[in-house]
């Protein structure tokens with residue numbers, strides 16, 4: 001196959017950084033708003049998509065939380081998950097680790113049982129229909145208090161086996177990892193894997209805190225690590241994975257242009273970097289579009305693409321024997 005884009009499209013890949021609310025399609029948002037009688041300031045797919053212009057993380061989060069506010073019943077959550085899993089099938093995302101943020105729906109009177117019933121039904125179907133591999137992570141909102149996060153951890157107890165990890169998302173600046181030390185200690189004692197967004201907009205110190213105070217297994221984003229050579233050396237030495245999201249970073253103005261993105265530079269420095277979509281409908285692309293953007297802007301080679309995909313399988317929370325199977329599948333690709 002000569003075309004790098006069609007080659008990338010069928011390369012087996014894993015996604016490790018995906019907010020399920022960030023995969024809400026504009027058409028689904030409009031449909032659910034109408035069904036549930038939620039007033040939104042948009043009346044067409046085009047008008048929703050016209051709002052996908054962001055100047056920073058917060059300007060995106062305002063729209064992201066508005067989108068999430070149209071979800072109400074089990075079927076709504078089912079369709080949100082089903083739409084994304086259909087994309088996984090289409091894009092050869094053979095394994096995915098999905099961030100679920102139940103705190104988002106609480107103000108609308110929607111509890112975790114409704115949310116999880118819909119998500120679990122969609123995942124069970126995708127597993128049965130085409131063998132989709134999917135894990136969920138309980139992502140806590142850092143703009144809220146640590147007590148609220150701990151309360152959500154308790155609400156999630158009936159679903160302990162459905163969440164492989166906890167994470168930390170939402171507004172980064174002013175909400176450092178150190179705010180959530182007790183949360184992470186508690187989650188660790190219950191056997192959760194640990195991830196946290198750090199170093200997307202926040203400084204390298206936030207990445208150090210996530211590692212040293214929270215003890216995370218992976219860093220979400222982490223692109224600002226390059227500002228601190230000692231941190232880069234530590235991340236390389238420990239092979240702590242970074243779940244990088246190229247289109248997200250450009251849309252949220254972390255980098256001005258894809259040509260300026262440091263992902264391949266980080267890969268060359270020996271960091272365990274991976275490619276992910278973050279919030280694909282809002283940022284203009286799922287996994288394949290992220291890989292394609294790297295090929296167009298940074299001349300990503302097939303060898304580099306395979307290395308990035310291999311990193312994702314290695315950095316996943318799958319058991320070692322399953323990881324080995326996926327890595328072998330990729331090897332022969």
Ligand code: HPA
Pocket residue numbers: 019022057064169170171172197200248278279
């Ligand atoms: O990129 C992100 N950063 C922080 N919180 C988020 N919630 C959805 N996407 C993001």
Ligand SMILES: [Zn+2]
Pocket residue numbers: 017019169197220278
């Ligand atoms: Zn994210």
